[in-house]
Amino acid sequence: MDEIQKEDIKQEVFDLYDDYAHNRLNRRDFVQKLSVYAVGGVTVASLMSFLMPAYKGTMQVQPDDARIKSEYITYSSEKGGGTIKGLLARPVASKEKLGGIVVVHENRGLNPYIEDVARRAALAGFISIAPDALTPLGGYPGNDDDGRAMQSKRDRNEMLEDFIAAYHYLKNHKDCNGKVGVVGFCFGGWISNMMAVRLPDLAAAVPFYGGQPAAEDVPNIKAPLLLHFAELDTRVNEGWPAYEAALKQNNKKYTAHMYEKVNHGFHNDTTPRFDKAAAELAWNRTTDFFKEKLK
Incomplete structure (x- = not known):
């Protein structure tokens, strides 16, 4: 065949x-x-x-890349899952304090793709943390099917607390300048939107094809938003008109991009839904946005 x-x-x-x-x-x-x-x-x-995802040969920034320092750390999430593991990454060349980025995984834990995104963020000049919301259940199990089953056993609002705790960890890190944004994918896109609702000091939020907050939560958003959507992703997109109307009604700062002829998950370069042109354009827009908002 x-x-x-x-x-x-x-x-x-x-x-x-x-x-x-x-x-x-x-x-x-x-x-x-x-x-x-x-x-x-x-x-x-x-x-x-x-x-299915194929992680072999897809990493854009290797774990031992000499341009960055990456290490696993733990931090406290008292309102969430307790002690949470995350990948912390930062460029080695910078002597200045850096803007921080919380990188939020999909609905399957901290897999190799999201770790790679955290390293890409470091290579772009930021200090990043990519938490694993599966930590209380033993951590990402090594494959996405089992990871997805594990994550379904956790309450999503408790996981939101884990990522909010990561924001505070990063904001207070000695190498961070105190300005922290969030980027998330799928489930992480919803987390990104909700962190914007919950954190008045969040400096920027970038949801990739993420679920939307309730209209009554939109007035609480203070952070500027950069939203990425996939044209063929009818499931997520059906909630966008109401969200956009609420953003406009409340005079919120946002920019939204709809990427033509691509599927949900188009940024994930480990699956056939990946679209190289759209992924690169969206990522460049994301890093430019963070460079503007986190300096």
């Missing part, structure tokens, strides 16, 4: 994977529905393999 090409996969397959990845389909139903698209030389097994 020839290797599966992204352009040969129907959009319905990506939609099925989105349902599976967000716990709206169990594995058995996912496989059953996927079998409809296993035609010709394409098997269900090959489709499954194609859709």
Whole structure:
């Protein structure tokens, strides 16, 4: 069988994977529905393999990159999960205090992709922390399927407290200038929005395809927002018009970008939903935004 090409996969397959990845389909139903698209030389097994994250060879910044210092640390989250593990990263060349970025994972814990994003943030000139909300359950288990199952056992509002605690940890770090922003993906996008609601001193928030806060929470937002959406992500996008209306009504500072013909998760370079052009553009916009707001 020839290797599966992204352009040969129907959009319905990506939609099925989105349902599976967000716990709206169990594995058995996912496989059953996927079998409809296993035609010709394409098997269900090959489709499954194609859709799942592939971490080998995708890292953009290696853990031992000499330009940055990265290390695992722990911090206290008294209102959340207790002691939380996170990856702390910063550039080695800088002697000045740096703007801080909390990097928030998807709904599966601190996997290699999110660790890589934290290192990219450090390479862009920031001190970053990427917490693992699965710490109270033993930490990211080494694969996304088990990580997703584990994360579903935690209360999302308790996890929000873990990331708020990370904000305070970073804000008070000796190498941070006291200005801290947040960037998050999927579940982390919702966390980013909610940190903007909860933290009046948050310097900037960048949700990637994240769920929106309630309209009555929007008046509490003080941080400028940079929001990234995927055109084919109908699930998340359906909440955007009401959110935007509330932002406008309350005179909030925001910029939103809709990336054409890409799926939810387009920034994640370990899955076939990745879109290189959109991911690079969104990341460059993100780092430029942080350079403006966190200096």
